[in-house]
Amino acid sequence: MSTQTSRTANPFPGLRPFQEDEDHLFFGREKKVKELLSKLQEGHFVAVMGASGSGKSSLVKSGLVSALQSGVMDSASGSWKVVTSTPGEHPMKNLAEAMHKLGMASEADFMWADDIENTLRQGPNGLVDVVAKSSLPSNTQLLVVVDQFEEIFRFAEIEKARNSGQRESQDFIDMLMHASQQRTVPIYVCLTMRSDFLEECTTFDGLPEAINAGQYLIPRMNTEELNAAITGPINAFGAEVSPYLLDLIHNDLVEQSDQLPLLQHALMRTWDYWKSLDQPNTPLGLEHYQHVGTLHLALSYHADEIYDSLPSDQSRKVCELVFKALTEKNAEHKEGVRRPTKMSDLVEISMVDFDQVAEVVEAFRAPGRNLLMPAVSEPLAPETVIDISHESLMRIWQKLVRWSLEEREVAHRYGNLVTRAQMWQSPVGGSLVSNPELKDTLYWMKDQQLQ
Template sequence: MMATDGITNPFPGLRSFESNESDRFFGRDLQIQDILSKLKDNRFISVLGTSGSGKSSLVKGGVLPRLSKGKEEDWSIRLMRPENQPLQNLARQLAQMGKLDVPDEDAEEYIMALLMRSRMGLVQVVEEMKLGASDRVLMVVDQFEELFRYRKEERAQKSEDSLSAKFVNLLLEATGQRKVPIYVMLTMRSDFLSDCTDFHGLPEAINDGQYLIPRMTHTELRQVITGPMQQYGYPISNVLVNRLLYDLGSSMDQLPILQHALMRTWDYWRQYEANAEPMGILHYEAIGTMSQALSSHADEAFHELDEEHQRVCKRVFQALTQIGKEGRGIRRPTPLWQLCDIANAKPWEVVAVAEKF
């Protein structure tokens, strides 16, 4: 058998696939093509699905790499999340394109001023870039539902100037005109669709360019499991593949758990038997299967921390998730300095905890 030395684990675990990992992203060819076809007719695309259905991975690991390989158009793709500062994050991504006749150190501030000045601010920024005839700009807003949490915080603070509304208006105006080639693609959990009514024009835009991720077929799920292994020439037993498909069942929200179990199984197989036999059922059961792999990993990581770092860990994880009145969990992006204040810890202590997981 081939040794696995020098190769990164082909499975990402709980995180989403990135654009540079398209070579190990399998099972979504039809969905990628559907979204690219929709992009030809609509400048505002919303990729929707339940939590854990693979929205971010589909866009970052599938759609964006395929779009970049196109020969007819030259796409400048900028990826962002709203977090706690949607306008600043948008300005930063535009500044990093480096296409304005402004000193690099002043670009972000200059762009921010244009964005704040008018609803057409995004159009004005891109217009000043003087793009070529085949150039296109695509702004990808991942985890768009973060904006709704930010919106609620604005209301709680009784802010008169809604930056979340400005952000949405900039996107809508940019995709509603045809003079400047600006496109927007967002990913959002489908259970947040009703929150879109807080923003004038957003429900209509989402309805026009909506793509609801369909349930994956048995064949596609098999490709998700076997594709990355075959890509690097590593063997996996059919018994394990069938067991994984059985354990996954029909739950689309379990795809991150599947990837995490595969990542842990691969690590175990590499460590103990990579040169002896294919990755198989015994390796999978050794890490606790899909039902226990995540909790076992978390328990292992937590118990490897000393008492002080366990205290920091609890406060950090509590700070990173917010539960709404409807019982929906949503990520709460928090700067390192703020996590340090919350956990009453030094930066290196918070980083050490994060790296453990």
């Protein structure tokens, strides 16, 4: 790994995953990367699984992808192209757009992402057909990374609610499985998925078998690996770490389920504070780490700091509505589920103009913050999909914990009202809401801006 790193930057990414071009800062996972490469080489398919906070996306982006592009997989000749997508509520469309951005459209056959999407939808061979007809050189190996694959299960529930008889979710999975099983076109498939969604794989034909054959469950990092993950990036930037700080971080990590994102965020904040003191000959120590709140509170302090810096009460209300829209807690997944949402939808939910929502999003995705995605380098537009950087934000930021509980209560109460209305209109019949419950309900609906 290169140690030629600019001291104007930060060696830690915060909540967001490490990216492909940050492999020089990605320490302590060398053994896992080798195991992942072996699994991918064996079956052209790997499902990277682990608890929230186990570092799935970073392992794939900065570990697996960087290794492939450096030519370490012996059986694969030629160069590598990597297309990364998340299912969201439009899995085929999202994959098509990602492939189009990669430059896979040939002028003869595919001009637009819509053309790629139409081909993907033609059947299990859709992905193979797109690659075969694309402008990629013939010796190119393609890795399709479907990050946050658990989103496909929420999309399947949406399909079921629509009752249209269509199952794009199953078609999407069939297409990925077929692409990884055929050998005519060199396609490899990598999924990342939270392990608490494993049971839901059984609702799809072919998926359990593929998962069983290609599963890679990420082990927790041992002491040596964690030391490398902490000291490696700091040393690469020409600084040192106090051994007392290392000991305290190890003790703090024992109590945290969201190991890696909280570690990376706390160290990002610790580095920023240490650097602001302009004492380059002093190692990062306990005083710097404790100043930012340690592993336990650094993230909540940071999010509160950004929230409090918003220019008005209205901006803070928009912030609340945005984060409520982006997160969900339910009985099945109490840790929380991300809900990536388009800017246009956030504007509609917040009932303000685009610029007011953008102001909040920009505040939370600014350099050195990284609590929302996409990265600040991508301009915001109505179609831009906004997402939280990691699920740990839902569990650590106390304001968001409270907002999520409030949102869950609103959904429960509103659902009860809908059920009672449907019963009243049905042949069986039911009772209307009457005072004092009616008065209380009307006040509640006005407060929630429901009609």
